Amino acid sequence: MSGYLDKGQWREGWYDTHKTRGEFVRTASAFRHWITADGSSGYPAQAGRYHLYVSLACPWAHRTLIARVLKGLEDLVSVSVVEPVMTQGWHFSEALPDHLHGFQYLHQLYAHADPAYSGRVTVPVLWDRQTHTIVNNESSEILRMFNEAFAALARTGVDLYPAGRRPRIDEVNAFVYDNINNGVYRCGFATEQGAYERAYERLFSALDRVESDLGQQGWLTGDSWTEADWRLFTTLVRFDAVYFGHFKCNRNRIEDFPQLSRLLRTLYQVPGVAATVDMDHIKRHYYMSHTQINPTRIVPSGPQLKFMELELAPSAPAL
Numbered sequence: 054m055s056g057y058l059d060k061g062q063w064r065e066g067w068y069d070t071h072k073t074r075g076e077f078v079r080t081a082s083a084f085r086h087w088i089t090a091d092g093s094s095g096y097p098a099q100a101g102r103y104h105l106y107v108s109l110a111c112p113w114a115h116r117t118l119i120a121r122v123l124k125g126l127e128d129l130v131s132v133s134v135v136e137p138v139m140t141q142g143w144h145f146s147e148a149l150p151d152h153l154h155g156f157q158y159l160h161q162l163y164a165h166a167d168p169a170y171s172g173r174v175t176v177p178v179l180w181d182r183q184t185h186t187i188v189n190n191e192s193s194e195i196l197r198m199f200n201e202a203f204a205a206l207a208r209t210g211v212d213l214y215p216a217g218r219r220p221r222i223d224e225v226n227a228f229v230y231d232n233i234n235n236g237v238y239r240c241g242f243a244t245e246q247g248a249y250e251r252a253y254e255r256l257f258s259a260l261d262r263v264e265s266d267l268g269q270q271g272w273l274t275g276d277s278w279t280e281a282d283w284r285l286f287t288t289l290v291r292f293d294a295v296y297f298g299h300f301k302c303n304r305n306r307i308e309d310f311p312q313l314s315r316l317l318r319t320l321y322q323v324p325g326v327a328a329t330v331d332m333d334h335i336k337r338h339y340y341m342s343h344t345q346i347n348p349t350r351i352v353p354s355g356p357q358l359k360f361m362e363l364e365l366a367p368s369a370p371a372l
C-alpha cells in the first residue's frame with residue numbers, strides 16, 4: 054500500500070479524489086535544487102557525488118535512467134532500485150538494497166533529508182552525498198540536469214535538448230505530459246465514470262494526433278529524437294502491458310498504431326535502452342500495488358509484446 058509523510062511521520066493513504074469530482078490530480082514535486090556545470094547553484098556536476106533512486110516500474114523515473122544511459126553517466130551517477138510492489142510505499146530489500154544508507158523504506162530517505170517533510174514519497178530521487186539531502190525529485194528537471202550540467206563529464210555527446218529545437222520540444226512535452234503521460238493515470242485513477250470517460254477521450258484523441266504528426270516527420274520534434282521522444286517512450290513501453298488493461302485505456306493498443314509502434318520499436322533498439330525496461334517490475338508494480346483497482350493482485354500473463362521480441366543490437370550494455 055502507498056501513503057505519504059505527515060511532518061516526517063508515515064501515514065497510509067491514497068490520493069483523495071473527492072475534492073476533484075473523481076479526477077486524479079498529481080501533486081507537485083517538493084525538492085527543486087539544481088545541479089550546474091560551474092557549481093554556482095551550490096550543486097556542481099561531479100563524478101561520484103550524486104545517487105539516483107528509481108523504480109524500474111515508474112515511467113517518470115524511467116526517463117532519468119534513460120538519460121543516464123544515453124549520456125553515458127553510468128560511472129558518474131550511481132543508482133539504487135526500489136522493490137516494485139509497494140509496502141509502506143517504495144521500499145528496499147536484500148536483493149534491492151539502498152546502497153547509500155541501508156534504509157528499508159524510501160520514506161526514511163525523505164525524512165532524513167527533511168525531518169518535517171509532508172507530502173508524497175515519490176521516485177525518482179536525486180541524492181547528494183556531500184550535503185546529505187535530496188537535490189531534486191522532479192524527473193523532468195533531473196533529465197535536464199543530466200543533459201546540461203554533466204555535458205562536459207558525459208561519455209557521449211548526445212544532446213537531448215538541442216538549443217534550436219527547445220521551443221518545439223517544450224510545446225510537445227506539455228501536450229504529451231498533460232494528455233498522454235499523465236493522461237493514462239487520469240484514466241486509471243479516476244473514481245467516477247464521467248472523469249474516466251473524459252480522460253479516455255482526451256488520451257486517445259492525443260494519441261491520434263501524435264500518430265498523424267509522426268507520419269509527417271518521423272520524430273516528435275523534427276528529423277531526430279530528443280527528450281520529447283523519450284518522454285513519450287516511457288508511456289508507450291508500458292501501454293499494452295499495463296495501461297490498456299489495468300488503467301482501462303482500451304480503445305486501441307500501441308501495436309495498433311503504425312507510427313507509434315514504429316517509434317516504440319526504434320527507440321527500444323537504441324543501445325542501452327532495452328536494459329532499462331523491466332517488464333516484470335512494471336507489471337508487478339501496477340497490478341499488485343494498486344489494490345483499489347485490482348484487489349485480487351493477479352498479474353496477467355499476457356500480452357505478447359512484439360517490440361520486446363526483436364533482436365537487439367549486440368552493443369547494448371547492461372544497466
Ligand SMILES: N[C@@H](CCC(=O)N[C@@H](CS)C(=O)NCC(=O)O)C(=O)O
Pocket residue numbers: 055056081082110111112113114142173174175176177190191192193
Ligand atoms: N513529478 C514527479 C512524479 C513522480 C511520481 O509520481 N512517481 C510515482 C511512481 S510512477 C510515485 O513515486 N508515486 C508514489 C506515490 O505517489 O505515493 C516526477 O515526474 O518526478
